[in-house]
Amino acid sequence: MKKALLTLFLFSAIGARPLPAQKAPEGIWEGYDGEWLHVSQQLVALAEATPAEKFSWRPAPGVRSTSEVYMHIVEANFYLLSVTGPKMPADMKEGIEKSVTAKADVINWLKRSLEAVKQAHLAVTAKDLQKKVHIADRDATVDGMYLRIVIHANEHMGQLIAYARMSGVVPPWSTGS
Numbered sequence: 001m002k003k004a005l006l007t008l009f010l011f012s013a014i015g016a017r018p019l020p021a022q023k024a025p026e027g028i029w030e031g032y033d034g035e036w037l038h039v040s041q042q043l044v045a046l047a048e049a050t051p052a053e054k055f056s057w058r059p060a061p062g063v064r065s066t067s068e069v070y071m072h073i074v075e076a077n078f079y080l081l082s083v084t085g086p087k088m089p090a091d092m093k094e095g096i097e098k099s100v101t102a103k104a105d106v107i108n109w110l111k112r113s114l115e116a117v118k119q120a121h122l123a124v125t126a127k128d129l130q131k132k133v134h135i136a137d138r139d140a141t142v143d144g145m146y147l148r149i150v151i152h153a154n155e156h157m158g159q160l161i162a163y164a165r166m167s168g169v170v171p172p173w174s175t176g177s
Contacts, residue, residue: 025173032121032146039153040114043073045172046160047110052103057167064097066163070106071097073156077113080149083135084142086120117149 027038047070055067064072075097082088089112093099100106129143140148161171 004024032150033118035113036118036121036153039150039157040118042157042171042173043070043114043153043160044107044111045140046157046164046169047107049162049172050103050167050169054164054167055101055103055106056168057163059163059166065101066160066167067101067103067106069156069160069163070099070110071100073153074109074113076152077149080135080145080152081117081120083133083140084120084124086116086129089116107168117146121146143162 025038026041027034027036030037050066054067055070058065058068075092078088078092094108100109124142124146129141130148131142133140133142133145137144164171
């Protein structure tokens with residue numbers, strides 16, 4: 001009974017339909033790297049499934065457009081990662097959230113930022129994760145920064161799912177195919 005309830009909860013939370021003997025999506029329950037893989041795959045899949053003309057869609061005036069949400073994730077990934085040590089990309093200019101709007105460019109930047117986080121996390125040691133860093137007038141750890149990165153990406157994944165559904169796009173993983 002517990003397993004059935006957990007399966008129902010999991011699949012309703014991620015928008016997939018449970019099938020007999022269906023495994024959890026790749027990455028779920030596999031620690032940080034698995035969770036990062038899962039959200040990265042979903043972000044890219046949703047961006048690729050969204051028609052180019054929908055990248056300028058916004059739910060209301062003054063609210064981020066679809067491309068702006070993706071580019072906000074890109075900026076946050078690189079900035080939060082830079083707090084842990086890696087440098088910001090030299091070609092990442094101020095205002096990129098509003099200046100990069102074409103689907104192909106947004107997806108390129110998104111993939112680049114997701115891969116940067118993945119590779120940086122794979123390179124850190126347990127000792128590195130405990131290092132102290134300073135951000136927004138407070139102390140944190142490298143581990144805390146990676147946690148913030150994965151939570152932030154998932155937070156905006158939820159926003160992008162809502163955007164997609166409001167603009168007629170079905171997230172690819174919820175089609176049942």
